[in-house]
Structure formats: structure tokens, C-alpha cells
Amino acid sequence: xxxxxxxxxxxxxxxxxxxxxxxxxxxxxxxxxxxxxxxxxxxxxxxxxxxxxxxxxxxxxxxxxxxxxxxxxxxxxxxxxxxxxxxxxxxxxxxxxxxxxxxxxxxxxxxxxxxxxxxxxxxxxxxxxxxxxxxxxxxxxxxxxxxxxxxxxxxxxxxxxxxxxxxxxxxxxxxxxxxxxxxxxxxxxxxxxxxxxxxxxxxxxxxxxxxxxxxxxxxxxxxxxxxxxxxxxxxxxxxxxxxxxxxxxxxxxxxxxxxxxxxxxxxxxxxxxxxxxxxxxxxxxxxxxxxxxxxxxxxxxxxxxxxxxxxxxxxxxxxxxxxxxxxxxxxxxxxxxxxxxxxxxxxxxxxxxxxxxxxxxxxxxxxxxxxxxxxxxxxxxxxxxxx
Numbered sequence: 001x002x003x004x005x006x007x008x009x010x011x012x013x014x015x016x017x018x019x020x021x022x023x024x025x026x027x028x029x030x031x032x033x034x035x036x037x038x039x040x041x042x043x044x045x046x047x048x049x050x051x052x053x054x055x056x057x058x059x060x061x062x063x064x065x066x067x068x069x070x071x072x073x074x075x076x077x078x079x080x081x082x083x084x085x086x087x088x089x090x091x092x093x094x095x096x097x098x099x100x101x102x103x104x105x106x107x108x109x110x111x112x113x114x115x116x117x118x119x120x121x122x123x124x125x126x127x128x129x130x131x132x133x134x135x136x137x138x139x140x141x142x143x144x145x146x147x148x149x150x151x152x153x154x155x156x157x158x159x160x161x162x163x164x165x166x167x168x169x170x171x172x173x174x175x176x177x178x179x180x181x182x183x184x185x186x187x188x189x190x191x192x193x194x195x196x197x198x199x200x201x202x203x204x205x206x207x208x209x210x211x212x213x214x215x216x217x218x219x220x221x222x223x224x225x226x227x228x229x230x231x232x233x234x235x236x237x238x239x240x241x242x243x244x245x246x247x248x249x250x251x252x253x254x255x256x257x258x259x260x261x262x263x264x265x266x267x268x269x270x271x272x273x274x275x276x277x278x279x280x281x282x283x284x285x286x287x288x289x290x291x292x293x294x295x296x297x298x299x300x301x302x303x304x305x306x307x308x309x310x311x312x313x314x315x316x317x318x319x320x321x322x323x324x325x326x327x328x329x330x331x332x333x334x335x336x337x338x339x340x341x342x343x344x345x346x347x348x349x350x351x352x353x354x355x356x357x358x359x360x361x362x363x364x365x366x367x368x369x370x371x372x373x374x375x376x377x378x379x380x381x382x383x384x385x386x387x
Contacts (some may be wrong), residue, residue, distance in 0.1 A: 088138025151284030152293025161190030207240030
């Protein structure tokens, strides 16, 4: 098997697994208790919070543990809207956000929010001038992702943060795909809220975090207890949190070499596909993209059909966000970038990790060449035969 769907989820790092195991069987106390065993759990929670804060240039008390990126996105938007309604009800976001943001915005519109959806260019980048023109006296939040989960395009986060700071507006970024791949400093980028998910950077599923600046007033997400300083009730997922923090430390310790290897593999894969597969077009920005992201389209060929044939060849890939798997509609990201429905339907996302090899990249190209050739031949003959 060749695994190229790391944007959907990653293999849990051995370092994370090793860190988690004692908290299932040895240090299993509830952190809310007053006895020594509970104290060990509290210490582990504090250490995990401190370790993650350090990766962002944040304060320990600005990290709130969640169940993942979707929850963190929901919390950021809903809590800000609830806390700042006296100032205004206007939110600015982009048309290519993850559905965790877009669907939350749609929900908030039913609660009285007004939402401006920014366009992106053909490479998936937000226009900061359009963003600044969209600012109103009642704007309370700008939410623009750090890097896109489908095409890998990296947004001008620092410039967006500077605009938000200049107008006294909170800035949230969905960094689920960027965290662990790109160096992020929340203070330098004027980020007030940031979402991340452990299983996207070799941590366990079911653990994530929300960074919320001490300057941002956020309300409780879940009521019923004093966990997470009274803002998210419920017994903490201690093994998951410890594993996520271990993974965060690991990926930041080796970020430079990981990024260099992934970028080299990515560029080799892109070059061979573009040179050897007729009609293949790269989606997203060629340089301002995540080091592990390859997104290509084949006009007239269904991406889902390619995925099935790749799977039969032992290659795991996707056509877009894992959260929209099964949808028959073209990607909202690619359509917002101005692509035709045909090109959008022919999209294939290959997302690597440092565990992939040059040999695997060459195998993928050869298999993909055969698959595309077969499908183009079927299309040319007018055949509708099943695969």
C-alpha cells in the first residue's frame, strides 16, 4: 500500500503512542480529583498545554483542548459571535473555507449574523485589498484559513492579521492543515484564535485544540463542569491530549527536514505528472502551497473513478476534503477558484508525508499514467462499460 491521503489523516507517530500508553493503565486518574493519582493527570494536562503553547509563541493559559478541528472552528465562531454582539454581527470569511467554518457561518446567519464571503483568485489566494474593503464598523471577526485543505494554497495570514489588528477586529485562522507543516507564531501574525487537530500531524484522532488569545473574550462551548477553565465541560481526553502534545513536539522538532523532504517529493511528483500525463493541470499556487500537497485535475475524467482504480492498485488518495466524501457535487474550493465543473470533477488530491519514498512517487506516476490512459481511451471510444 502507498498512502497519499495525509490531509485526511496521518499515521499516529510512535512517539505519540508511547506517550499515551501510561495514561490508559497507570496514570488513569481524573484530573478533577484531589488525590495523588489525579495530581499526575493534572500535571500531564499542564505539560501538554505548555508544550503546545510553546510551538505557537503563545501563553499556556491560551490553549484550550477540544475533540478536533471541527469543534475548534465551531467554538471560535460561535463564541465570538455570542460575546461581541453588542459591537456588531458582521463576519468576514472566504469562499474556500472548510465546511466546519462555512456551515457554522450559515448557522450564525440564522441567529442574526451577516457574513461576507471573500473571493479568491485562480490559485486560491484571498485578495487582502478586497478583505480590507469588506471591513465595516460592525465587523467583529475575520476567519480565513492558514492553508487550504484541498489545494494546499497558503494564505497571506500576516497581512490579514495586520488588517484585523488595525481595525480592532478579532482574527481566527483554521490552521488544521498548516499546523505542524509550517512555522506559526500567533503574535507575529496577529492571530487571536487558531484551530488545530491532532490527527493531522501524527497525533491521535479525537484530540485538538483552540488557541484563544487572552485578549479575546470567548464564552463557554459546553456547560456542566469547570474543565478547560470553565469553558468546555467534560472529563478531559487525557491520553489523546498527551499523545497530541507529543506529536506536536515531534513534528516541530523535525519540521525543517520534514518540509524539505516532502517538498522535494511533491515537486518531483508534480513534474512527472505534468510532463508525462496529457491534460494534467496543477490546482493551487505552485510555490505558496503546503509542502506535502499535490492537487491535479484531468478534464473529462471523474476524480472518483480515478480513486477507485488507484485503490485497486494499492494507492490511497482522495478527490478533496474527507468531510465531503460521498458528495456528488464538485469541490466548492475549485469552483470558487473559477474552474469549470468538468475540471473540478476531475480533481485528484495526493498528500504525502515524510514516510513516503522517491520509489513510491515513481510507482504512483506509472500507475496513474495507465489509469488515465485507460479512461481517456474509454471516453474516446464512447464506451460506458463499468470498470
